[in-house]
Amino acid sequence: MGLNRNIYPQSGYVYYTLSGAKLVATSWDELAKKLQEFKKLQGQNISEEEAFALIEEQVCQREPLMCRERRPVDLSNLHKSTPGSHQSHVTRALAWLRKKALENQQRVTSKVDQDQAESRAEICFKCPLMSFYVNTCSTCSASLHQLREAVLFGTGKPYKNLGFCKLTGEDLGVAVWLDEEPLKNLKAPSNCWRCK
Ligand code: SF4
DSSP states (O other), X not given: OOBOTTSOOXXXXXXXXXXXXXXXXXXXXXXHHHHHHHHHHTTOOOOHHHHHHHHHHHXXXXXXXXXXXXOOOOOTTSOOOOTTSHHHHHHHHXXXXXXXXXXXXXXOOOBOOHHHHHXXXXXXXXXXXXXXXXXXXXXXXXXXXXXXXXXXTTTOOOOTTXXXXXXXXXXXXXXXXXXXXXXXXXXXXXXXXSBO
């Protein structure tokens, strides 16, 4: 399932990182290796399987014909968590991202422009309900990266200086880009752009 590695990709063996770097290779194996090396330079060790998962997610967005069927992101390895804990928030944000990635695949999401995303990001950055991802395991980090790119591919870059919202359970680096109905009946700060 997923990426058919026997087909030569029209756009070549290419992977774009969140920071905008372009990794180019002559095979999928080489591309996965380059991605692992790139991540290592950023202080993140990912396995070959995780590198392939990231590549596959991006290539399937870029060239759907390369993929037989999109493989759902495996969240089964997430740590067990207690409600209200940091890890449960991370799990919730990842589940939200997964839902948005599927919606994006079905082309039912729409995005706001950069100015609006920027002003939302500034509000969230100062909001006490915004929490950074800390001590996330490599599986969670890889899933986060993969899902963020899957939702926003081709439209914008996730805000890496934002974590998740403890109130809404959404990943803010992506949420600020989405054009969605406001959430109701939540006790949000008065300047919250996401809640009514
Ligand atoms: S409550 Fe609203 S402003 Fe605060 S972090 Fe969540 S979405 Fe952003």
